[in-house]
Amino acid sequence: MPSVAIIGAGAAGCFCAAELRRRAPELSVTLLEAASKPLAKVAITGGGRCNLTNSFEGIRSLSEAYPRGERIMKRALQVFSQKDTVEWFQSRGVPLVLQPDHCWFPQSQDAQDIVRCLLRAVKGTDLRLNSRVDNVQALLQSYDFVVVTTGGAPKGLPFLEGLGLELIPPVPSLFTFTIPDPALRSLMGLVVEASIGLAGTSFKAEGPLLITDWGLSGPATLKLSSYAARHLAESGYKGTVTVNWLDANEAQARELLQETASQNPQKQISTTHLLQSRLWNHLLAKAGLRPDIRWAELGSKGLNRLVAVLTADSYPLTGKSKFREEFVTAGGVALSNINPNTLECKQHPGLYFAGEVLDLDAITGGFNLQAAWSTGYVCAQSIVNSL
Ligand SMILES: Cc1cc2nc3c(=O)[nH]c(=O)nc-3n(C[C@H](O)[C@H](O)[C@H](O)COP(=O)(O)OP(=O)(O)OC[C@H]3O[C@@H](n4cnc5c(N)ncnc54)[C@H](O)[C@@H]3O)c2cc1C
Incomplete structure (x- = not known):
């Protein structure tokens, strides 16, 4: 039985695992999570309400939403779009609402509904908590496929060392500006x-x-x-x-x-x-x-x-x-290492990347989670297609 290890039980990792379970239940899927809880970040997204996607209305060019990763997102959205996200969660019992600002949220306004839905969908995978991976190369020897979904890495990606990948140095994105002008500040x-x-x-x-x-x-x-x-x-x-x-x-x-x-x-x-x-x-x-x-x-x-x-x-x-x-990290695994159609690493067949670990990030409004869902989905589809 082919085996898959997914590193990181966050948004992209759980979505990929859920899609692998749905498409190929015979696969052995192991989810390795460093923290003591899966989906900890998803639980606090959108101030605990989880802005899980956007209608993309008013977005004239994808680079407006994705300053980094526009091209990869164009392909990923063709495979799994924002409409697919809405349909995916609603069909699994999570009613969603669209706000006037084009952001989608659970009707309950509770991110836990998204967490619970994903946890139901990954049932059957071998979820190992408190399991930090510090060497991806070693995992590649033991599993047929490895998907890296470790999220934004402000401190870099030491566990990828030895793979010869181009890494873009991390810098923060989505922050506010300090302006030392008392007259302006008085208009607070x-x-x-x-x-x-x-x-x-x-x-x-x-x-x-x-x-x-x-x-x-x-x-x-x-x-x-x-x-x-x-x-x-x-x-x-x-x-x-x-x-x-x-x-x-x-x-x-x-x-x-x-x-x-x-x-x-x-x-x-x-x-x-x-x-x-x-x-x-x-x-x-x-x-x-x-x-x-x-x-x-x-x-x-x-x-x-x-x-x-x-x-x-x-x-x-x-x-x-x-x-x-609330911030994301710009930088990560350079997209030049990745086949944009499959999200497989060009240098290491069987190794895939999804989510914020890639040099892919967005403005606020649900676009970052949409990137996690779409790229997680593409990895699952590519693995199943290659079986
Ligand atoms: C406070 C906050 C609010 C946000 N709100 C929104 C929002 O409303 N809408 C939106 O679209 N985006 C939001 N974002 C951004 C969004 O949460 C991320 O872009 C998204 O979670 C990225 O998904 P991911 O799966 O790539 O990474 P994550 O969801 O961060 O998951 C990565 C997982 O990998 C694990 N991990 C890391 N290293 C290792 C390792 N070596 N071994 C094993 N496991 C490892 C981590 O513990 C984590 O569980 C928010 C971000 C923050 C910080």
Whole structure:
């Protein structure tokens, strides 16, 4: 009887094991898990609610969701898509709901429902807890197939040593920005639809931007941290964050201001809020405009300064902070080592990789777990096809 060892009983490992059980119950499947519990991370995903996938609505190009691993995900999603994920869990007795922000959650809002469903699906596999693997090469001698699903590895992948694989150094992704600007921080709690970028680079992200007591957070910041993860690591998390508060270009902003001025010439600028009042007054101050100035008195210099501050405001970035401890690791096993159709290692037949151990990670919104399900599925399918 052919044997499979899966290293790591997390999202990708359990999904792969479940699919192997379903497709080839005769296979001997051993799940080796370092921790004392399987699926410990899945249990805390989405703040304990588990945002297990996304409808992908509004995603124009897969690289928007997967800054690393876009090509491999394109193929993996063709085999096992977000719709398949929804169907997989619902058909196993876990009703799901789609939120207006395109994120899918269990209807119960309880990640344990996902954990229990996966544990039911892996019944029949030999699940060995407290079993850390420190040498994959040794396992390859004892099993016909080995699937590595050990997740993000901020400290590297020592157990892969000796296999001659290219490894991409790990760096964190999905973090918030520390901005030491008391005036900005005093606006803590404000959420604005904006677009932010890093000065001197082409990295940009748009979406809700949350001002916090340490700087900037919210989906736009997390997205930018993901897109620029490696660049920011190299620059020591220092630089200049640019904010376009109107998410409009300079010409559009100018037109909006000129129109407002012509409609309200005698009104004080500070009482005609084009943004939330606290933010508007902060930006007027940054543009050096007196709050009692009237629109008719703005002048072309004042207009230029206001346009600049609304569309290209800038703040010093001095560090990163965690987003409620929710982060993923960029880097891992280089995709150049992997056959993108089967996820088998090119150098070692019978060795497969799935999930975050690969140099594959996503922005927030359920895309990371979708990557674990899709790649776990592809590994199971490839193994069964090769029997
Ligand atoms: C707090 C938090 C919240 C998150 N929320 C979401 C969310 O809502 N939606 C989303 O899409 N993504 C979320 N993510 C990201 C998501 O959880 C991961 O991308 C996903 O779990 C990766 O799946 P994986 O199977 O590759 O790794 P994991 O789920 O991390 O599993 C890897 C497993 O391998 C085991 N292991 C590691 N090394 C060894 C070894 N040498 N031997 C044996 N076992 C080993 C680990 O103990 C672990 O159980 C969140 C992440 C965090 C940290």
